[in-house]
Amino acid sequence: MIHDVVSASYKxxxxxxxxxxxxxxxVVDFSKYLDKGGVFSRFKDINFFRNFKxxxxxxxLTWQDGIDVAPETLYAEATGTSLPNWMxxxxxxxxxxxxxxxxxxx
Numbered sequence: 160m161i162h163d164v165v166s167a168s169y170k171x172x173x174x175x176x177x178x179x180x181x182x183x184x185x186v187v188d189f190s191k192y193l194d195k196g197g198v199f200s201r202f203k204d205i206n207f208f209r210n211f212k213x214x215x216x217x218x219x220l221t222w223q224d225g226i227d228v229a230p231e232t233l234y235a236e237a238t239g240t241s242l243p244n245w246m247x248x249x250x251x252x253x254x255x256x257x258x259x260x261x262x263x264x265x
Contacts, residue, residue, distance in 0.1 A: 170186055175211065177233055184237065218230050
């Protein structure tokens with residue numbers, strides 16, 4: 160089940176406390192996104208990072224330029240629970256594809 164973000168507050172550095180529609184809450188540390196590159200490189204500007212909003216229609220945190228983080232990821236990180244099975248399978252599949260590609264280059 161996907162839970163929507165219903166409130167969020169900045170807690171300093173790269174941490175945001177989020178509350179979900181089921182009442183669960185927790186702090187997500189976004190500092191690991193700094194190394195992901197791509198659209199997340201914008202997070203290196205702390206003023207950009209702090210300027211998030213909740214997209215009420217989608218139930219996610221969003222930033223300018225359409226940057227967002229999946230609510231399933233936020234929920235798992237904030238509550239210390241596992242990602243849904245379908246996300247874990249996708250993640251493992253991507254990791255295996257990367258490993259196969261790297262092995263084929265040798």
